[in-house]
C-alpha cells in the first residue's frame with residue numbers, strides 16, 4: 001500500500017463514501033503536480049476494486065491493482081503522437097514502469113520517460129473513443145471497474161465533449177477518477193458533474209520523511225529545490241550523479257573566490273563531463289539558484305541552514321538581486337555557447353570569470 005504523507009484523511013473520507021455506497025460515479029481529485037493526486041487516485045481505485053472493498057492488500061484484485069495490471073482498472077493519460085494505435089495503450093507499459101518507480105510521477109517526469117523531444121503531451125479524440133469502447137464492454141471480473149484518467153486538462157477540446165458524455169451518463173458499477181493538476185483548465189461542465197476532492201499540498205517535512213534514507217543534507221536540498229513537487233525530487237534523487245550538485249557547488253565557490261588556478265582546476269574537471277551532463281547540470285543549477293535567490297529576496301526563512309554542499313542562504317544573501325540576475329544570465333549564455341559547440345573549456349573559463357564579477361555585483 002502506498003503511504004500518504006498529507007492526505008490520509010482525504011482517503012479515509014473516500015473510503016467511508018465507498019462503505020456507505022455513497023461514492024459518486026465520477027470523482028475529480030486535484031493536487032499540485034508531483035504531489036498526492038495520483039497516489040490518492042490509485043488508492044481509491046484499488047479500494048473500489050478490492051474483493052473486500054477494504055484495500056486489504058492481500059486479495060487477488062489488490063495484488064493486480066498494485067502492479068497496475070487489474071483487468072478492470074483502465075488507465076488514460078496524455079502521450080505524444082507517433083506510435084501504432086494513437087491511443088494511450090501504446091504507452092501503457094511505459095506508464096506502468098514509470099508509475100511503478102515513482103508513484104508521485106509529475107507531467108514533466110512522464111514526458112521525459114516517453115520522449116526526448118519537446119513534444120506536446122495530449123489526450124486526443126481517438127483516446128477518448130478508445131475509452132468509450134473499453135467501457136462499453138462488460139467488466140472482466142463481473143464486479144466494479146474503474147477508469148483512472150490522469151491530466152484531463154490535456155484533453156483536446158473536441159475530445160472534452162466526449163469525456164463529458166462519459167461523466168454525465170453513469171454506467172453500472174463503473175467509477176471514473178480524474179486526477180488533475182490544473183482544475184481551472186477543465187470544462188466547467190465536466191467539473192460540475194464530478195465530486196470534487198482537493199489534496200492538501202506537501203511540505204518540506206514530508207520530503208524529509210520520504211528521503212529519510214538519504215543524508216539529511218541531500219533531503220533538505222531536494223526539498224528546497226523541488227518542494228512541493230515530490231515527484232520531481234524523486235526523479236532527481238535517482239539521478240543525483242548526473243545532477244552533480246556537488247560539482248556545481250564547488251564551481252560556484254571557486255568562482256566566488258575568483259582564484260585563477262582554482263578556476264582552471266574546476267574547469268578541467270567540469271569539461272571531463274559529457275556535454276549533455278554538463279548542460280543538464282547548468283540547467284538544473286539555474287533552477288536551483290533561482291529558488292535560492294527567491295528565498296533570499298523574499299526574505300523567507302529557509303530551514304536548510306547548512307546544506308553542506310552549498311549554503312544557498314549565505315550565497316544568495318552575499319549577492320545583490322542585480323547580481324543574481326547577472327549570474328542567471330551568465331549561466332544562460334554558457335548554455336547557449338555549449339549548444340553552439342563553442343570549445344567547452346573556453347566557454348566554462350569565460351563563464352567562470354563572468355560569474356566572479358557577478359558575485360561581486362559588477
Ligand SMILES: [Zn+2]
Pocket residue numbers: 050051052053054055056057058059060061062063
Ligand atoms: Zn483486497
